[in-house]
Amino acid sequence: MAQITHISAPGLSDVNVNDTVSEAKVGKGNFSTMLKQSLDELNTSQEASDRALADMASGEIKNLHQAAITIGKAETSMKLMLEVRNKAISAYKEILRTQI
Numbered sequence: 001m002a003q004i005t006h007i008s009a010p011g012l013s014d015v016n017v018n019d020t021v022s023e024a025k026v027g028k029g030n031f032s033t034m035l036k037q038s039l040d041e042l043n044t045s046q047e048a049s050d051r052a053l054a055d056m057a058s059g060e061i062k063n064l065h066q067a068a069i070t071i072g073k074a075e076t077s078m079k080l081m082l083e084v085r086n087k088a089i090s091a092y093k094e095i096l097r098t099q100i
Contacts, residue, residue, distance in 0.1 A: 038081070
């Protein structure tokens with residue numbers, strides 16, 4: 001019979017299964033730091049997309065395929081951030097509706 005091996009998710013190798021949620025080492029810092037880093041990455045992605053669009057418009061593009069990939073990544077990142085924002089707003093509204 002084949003032995004089952006442990007499969008770990010990328011980026012979570014330093015998280016111990018027995019750790020509690022508050023002790024998990026998923027990221028270094030608090031939520032606001034992680035949110036700021038995500039927003040900075042989104043901004044960088046959007047700037048790269050804008051540069052690719054400008055290069056396409058001016059005819060200075062060397063690799064059209066790479067530009068299309070960059071634009072697609074920026075679009076996907078923006079959609080993800082909008083969904084995170086929508087979930088956060090929904091959670092906030094739910095908390096406001098909670099009676100004490």
